[in-house]
Amino acid sequence: MFAISKLSPLLLSLVLLTPIVRAQSLSEAEVKNLLARIAERRASSPDVHADFQEQKTMHLLNRPIVSSGKIWFHAPNKFRREFTGNSPSVTVSNGRDLWIYYPNFKSAEHYSLGKRSPVDAAIAAINTALNLENVENTFRISGAKIDNGYDLQLLPRSASMKRMFQKFDLRLNNDLVAERTEMRQPNGDHIVTTYSNQTRAAIPASTFEFC
Helix, strand or coil: CCCHHHHHHHHHHHHHCCCCCCCCCCHHHHHHHHHHHHHHHHHHEEEEEEEEEEEEECCCCCCCCEEEEEEEEECEEEEEECCCCCEEEEEECCCCEEEEECCCCCCEEEECCCCCCCCHHHHHHHHHHHHCCHHHHEEEEEEEEEEEEEEEEEEEHHHHHHHCCCCEEEEEEECCEEEEEEEECCCCEEEEEEEEEEEEECCHHHCCCCC
16 A cells, blocks of 8 residues: 555656547548548648658568658659668659669669559558548548547448558648558558658659659
């Protein structure tokens, strides 16, 4: 009893100092209104630039893979992703084709999108997080208002999305830009991506060209 009484003030202070995320569930109408606001924001500012950190837990590997870099996105589906570190790479998509360049090896890969290529799930995740255009057609969406933005839970509707996603969680900041995504795939892979230093400044069109 003596030990408990001595620890109680410390435990109480920890409880009081721990940040509490307050969440208020959104109704179906509120979700629709939020998506409409996102669409308006996207129409007026179609560009997003951010730093990111990504952690991949893959069913074939014992340890997660952690990587970081920068991303540039232009709605609805153009993006550039630059990974830094010991294994750098540059991924560029113009919405129809995708290139991955590995500077250490001076080699590149090319994929035509929408043909069940190995990169389709990754592309769908980026577009879902940073675009959300017509997302209600392919996902059932629920969500909550939190202190610094919104938490959305997306469950796939269509067969094509079910092949890529088991679930997709998305956190938006108050500027309606992605802060965090968590994707689970049917094969057991789990990918968490966090975004920081987001800006909506205009991005040159050449950013999304591979040459």
